[in-house]
Amino acid sequence: MSTAQLDRVAPVPGPVADPAPGGLLWRVRALRHTSPGRLQLLLTALLVFGVLTGLVAGLTAASARAGTDDLGDRAQPLLVEAETIYSALADADTTAAQAFLAGGLEPAELTRRYEGDLDRATTALMSAARRTPPEGPAAEAIRALSSGIPRYAALVASARxxxxxxxxxxxxxxxTASQLSRDSLQPQAQVLFRSARDEVDEGYGGARSSWWSALLVILLVALLGTLLVTQVHLSRSTRRTFNVPLLVATAVTLALTLTTAVVLAGQRSHLTDAARDGSAPVALLAEARIYALRERGDDALTLVARQGPPEPGKDPYEVNSRELTRRLDQAGRGAAGPARTAVESAARNRRDWENAHKRIRALDESGRYDEAVKLAVGEPTTRTFTALTGDLGRALEDRKAAFTREIDAAGRGLGLLTVLGPLLALAVCALAATGLRARLEEYR
Amino acid sequence: MRARAATAVAVLLVSLAGGCSGDSSRPRAGASAAPSAPPATSGPGAPADTSCKPRASLRPAGPLPKPGAMPAGTYMRTIQDRGRLILGTSQDTLLFSSRNPFTGAIEGFDVDMGRQIAAAIFGDPDKIQIRVIGYDDRVEAVDAAEPVDLVADTMTANCDRWGDVDFSTIYYDAGQKVLVSSTSDARGIGDLGGRKVCAAQGSTSYDNIAAAASRPVPVARAGFADCLVAFQQNEVDAISTDDTILVGLAAQDPYAKVVGPRMSQEPYGMAISQKHHEFTRFVNAVLERNRANGTWKKTYERWLGDLGPAPRPPAAQYRD
Structure with missing residues (x-):
């Protein structure tokens, strides 16, 4: 029987009632009643399952690999870039406010810092644009930021x-510049950040390729089952207990199953680690850094506005402060190694900064505005705060490295499976054909 | 900046003295801003409601107590015990109360009015805390949860506001005009029909723009310096408010000029809570003394000297 004929045979004949004699289905049904017919049916099933297994194994590995690569090369870097844009804008706003508070000629250091922030924001924006599909909220946020940042820079330049x-x-x-940054640019950066975070979550789904994996498992089970049934049938209907090619095919299928299991389980375990030790703490620490920067910005802007104490419950500082505390706690609980040390140090510097903030507020509210400003823009406070953001930055870098490590490990073996899966499945097909053709020829 | 301020002032003077005679930047000799002279209210807009006699305040009760010895039970004593006077003002009205970019200090005619009250209470004008308040918060500020003692913020004493706060006697007479681009042909609010004209939210200027017969489009911003930003960004065609504020704005932009006759009278008073009339009487006594001893004149010359020689201070009027 040629493969051309085989292909015409439907692999799974449905429960069709009384097909007309002479029709294709009638002939397939008729096959069950003869020994060579049964063998032909089994061979067909083996070949179909073999080819499908090879195809799905290749596709599963390719999809998991594409998903993993997308996660590592696009979604996660996009998240990091969104955070860079957000925190650079927040820092620029804070820096500009402090330069203003300082009065007189702008301190050169603050000017440099502001320019550096703007550079970071625009560079990250350009590379984020490359990683974002042209439609959707993220793309809109990027467009709004691309037109908003030059406008912001122009307003600050006029102010200077x-x-x-x-x-x-x-x-x-x-x-006006600060309002633009806080009411429009930073919210857009937040949209970008959130959509990047969602994309990372989706990216994990894509990398796991659960549907493909499930289909592959079903096919492998079906292939193994058919191989066993065929061998049992053969050993019952012939004098030979073992059919060597089919035995080898079974072994190859088992090897394929094992390889697939090892590679995919390894990938999943590394993905889980990447999510737990990489993406999750990166998102958390990134948010913590943004909230910390906003805290200092609010502190400076309260002094710039000179409007006295904010209404209780309406103080943006308090809201930020709560969010920051929550994230630092969370980040501290999950962290280990250098990240843990950095987060613990951040928590200590945070306490010092909080104390400085309280002293600044107390001075301002008791009418000692000049002293409050001096403390707010002064060297010790700046050092404490820079130490805080520096700690968060270090923890962030450490977690980013952990993510890259795990994602690289997760991608390992997937390439091999993409090639090996189809090859082994083809070998199974060839062996099955060899093993059964000898028996079929006996009926000629 | 000084030179530019002078040019802008010259523009103001010409428009004041010569009415609509044009926008030549050459000042006329002897021209005077004369804010206390009754201004010609030839502009459009509804005449202000003066049924409550907004210029009349509470009469001082006897001579001023010595600084640092405020009578017990008075609000002045509360301030003295606190150790500082809390003044509500703005930080973007050049010449009246604006932040000096070089020093970071807030200074101007209004701030000096507050400092003189602080000096009368403590013997030290520096015992003052400046709190910046929005234009639309000026009435509420004296009775807020964290109240200010005194609002001196180019605030017009009118009948509407007298319902909520006490005003001191008038310490400055201003009138509303228009600031336009130096290339504009507009000679007043009458030529600005359909154009965008900016004023601070919650100011009487904003209401006057909305009420103008030529029907300009009023645009509100948080403060008048924000209006100047909008003007420089071509978001509005003109700014309209008290001539005093406009002079300060024009001084910061060589491509701006102040035009038109005075559309309204804007007598400035300091706002004080109605909970303690004795403080209003005290403030009026300080004003009375400073009008007489030349302090008012010196303050005028310090901040508004570019407008010309100091006029006679607005005469005090009392309602009791």
Whole structure:
């Protein structure tokens, strides 16, 4: 029987009632009643399952690999870039406010810091644009940021130019810029960050390729089952107990099953580790850094506005502070190694910064505005705060490295499976054909 | 900046003295801003409600107590015990209360009014805490949960506000005008029909723009310096408010000029809570003394000297 004929044979004949004699289904049914017919049916099933297994094994491995690569090369870097944009904008806003608070000529260090922030934001924005599909909320956020950041920079530049000439309208330019940053740019960066975080979550789903894996397991079981049934049938209907090619085919199938299980289980375990030790703490620490920067920004802007104590319950500082505490606690609980040390150090610096903030508020609220400003922009407070963001940055880098490590490990073996899966399945087909053709020829 | 301020002032003077005679930047000799002279209210807009006599305040009760010895039970004593006077003002009104970008300090005519009250209470004008308040919070600020003692913030004493706060006697007379681009042909609010005209939210200027017969489009911003930002970004065509504020804005932009006759009278008073009339009487006594001893004149010359020689201070009027 040629394969051309085999292909015409439907692998799973449905329960069709009384097919007309002479039709294809009638002939397939008729096959069951003869010994060579049964063998032909079994061979067909083996070949079909073998080919499908090879195909699905290749596709599963390819899909898992594509998913893993997308996660590692696109989704996770996008998350990091979104965080960079967000935190750079928040830091630029805070820095500009502090330079303003300092009064007189802007301190050169603050100017450099502001320029660095803007550079980081625009660089990250350009590379995020490459990683974002052209439609959807993330793309809209990128478009809004691309047009908003130059506008923001222009407003800050006007503020500086006016300040240098001693014109008070500079302050209004600065507050317009700050408003643009807080009401429009930072929320857009947040949209980008959230959509990147969702994409990472989806990326894990894509990398796991659960549907493909489930289908592959079903096919492997079916193939193994058919092999066993065929061998049992053969040993009953012939004098030979073992059919060597079919035995080898069974062994090859088992080897394929084992390889698939090892590779996919390994991939899943590394993905789980990447999510637990990489993505989750990265998102958490990134948020913590953003909240910390906003805290300092709120502290500075309260002084800039000179509007006295914020209404109780409406203080943006308090809201930020709660969120930051929650994230630091969470990050501290899950962390180990260098990240843990960094988070613990961050928590200590946070306490110092909180104390400084309380002293600043106390000074301002008791009418000692100048001293409050001095403390807020002064060297010790800046050092404490920079130590806090530095700790968070270190923990973030450590977790990013952990993610890259796990994702690289997760991708390992998938390439091999993409090639090996179809090859082994083809070998099974060839062996099954060899093993059964000898028996079929006996009926000629 | 000084030179530019002078130019802008010159523009104001010309428009004041010569009415609509154009926008030449050459000041006329002897022209005076004369804020206490009754301004010509030839502009459009509804006449202000003066049925409550908004210029009249509470009469001082006897001579001023010595600084640092405020009578027990008075609000001045509360302030003295606190150790500082809390003044509500803005930080973006050049010449009246604005932040000096070089020093970071808030200074101007309004701030000096507050400092003189602090000096009368403590003997030290520096015992003052400045709290910046929004234009639309000026009435509420004196009775808020964290109240200010005094609002001196280019605030017009009018009947509507007298319902909620006490005003001191008038310490400055302003009138509303228009600031336009130096290339504009507009000579007043009458030429700005359908155009966007900016004013601070919650200011009487904003209401006057909305009420103008030429039907300009009023645009609100948080403060007048924010209006200047909008003006420089071409978001609005003009700014309209008290001439005093406009002079401060024009001084910061060589491409801006102040035009038009005074559309309204804006007598400035300091707002004080109605819970303690004795403090209003005290403030009026300080104002009375400073009008007489030349302090008012010196303050005027310090901040508004570019407008010309100091006029006579607005005469105090009392309602009791």
């Amino acid at each position: 130019a006016n300040n240098r000439q001693g014109l008070p309208v500079g302050a209004s330019y600065l507050s």
